[in-house]
Amino acid sequence: MAQRRLILSAASPRLRLALVLLAGALTAGLAANATPGFLQRLDYFRVRRVEIAGLQYLAPGTVTAALGLESNATVFDDLTAAGRRLAALPGVNSAEVERRLPGTLEIQVVEARPVALASRSGRLALLDSSGNVLPFDPSVFAPDLPVAATADRRIARVLGRVQEHDPQMFARVRTAWRVRDDVLLDVDGRRFWFGPAVTAEDIRAVMAVAQDLARQGRNYQELDGRYAGQVIVRSGA
8 A cells, every 4th residue: 555645845834833843842852951051052042132021211222231141142141140230220120031942031120110300410310219319311201200399218208109009199299398307299289298107098098188178169278198097178378
């Protein structure tokens, strides 16, 4: 009996699928059985592509330069040091580097979130919630952020809490400044007082009172949320 032969053309979907599966199996087997030193010498695993996720302010070139990879680096090189260099970049809270065979590095970056603009050395700078000056250029990104009277850590901390717990209120803050140990926020032309250790409950209480006053059509000038369990409403100038 004559033998039957199945011939698949190069364009056959089944052949392409078989080749992909075969290549994957060979790659996985090679990676599992070879020593790291051997894999590092194979040009097949040389880094050809870097994918970065999470960037909003930093330039991609800044991130790739911080990796410190040689031109012949492979995905099996030790990435621990590269991850530490990325995490140490100003404006970066955390960074992870992972490999994807055969030649791609995947980078996940978590940038610091700006909470305010402040004047520093005659120029505007971006502050994070700890009051640190971020390396991001506000003239490039033009963020719609509150303006802090000074680059003050306490102001930044209060703004960071508001940004975290009530983004809608945060979007309405125009300016922020210190009054002794407390922080005053200009919210749509009204003053909101908060203490240095403001909590999510304090913020919710102030906003609940503001919404209640708005429903009643009552005018006010200040809401004072510095005292636990109560919000003081002031209508004077």
